[in-house]
Amino acid sequence: MSDGLVTKDLVQVDLEVASTGELFAHMSHMLQEAGYVKESFGDALALREATYPTALPTQPEAMAIPHADAVHILEPFIAPIRLASPIPWHEMGNDDVTHPVRFVFLLGFTKADGHVKVLQDLMIASQDPEFFPRLASAGSAEEYFSAVQSIQG
Known part of the structure; x- marks a missing residue:
């Protein structure tokens, strides 16, 4: 998936968060420390998500693809995250609906429409009946990284 945008240091497996x-907050701190985002990223991410939710009702599990505007990004990235337990997340285009989300692809692009191609690639990957089981069964960050790298695009 998107050569160079996904790096092992951004993979989070079984991250414990409640919301x-x-x-x-966790990811914006980590990304700021690693030099990927500006200090403004965390607030911008939360505001954008509140205005334009990003959960997708994919099957058998929903996933979310949050991102902030390009002005808050220093280096482009894709941070693939598997949460320890699903958290409620509002659906893209229908914020009256929430889904339990365990798989998150946090995006950061320096071009305003950079996320569109990744969104398309993830939607195609989610059609594969082995996609979510492969992500779910990864036993380590290394295995999760390999599973994400197998996404075409």
């Missing part, structure tokens, strides 16, 4: 707010 999107906790997830965003």
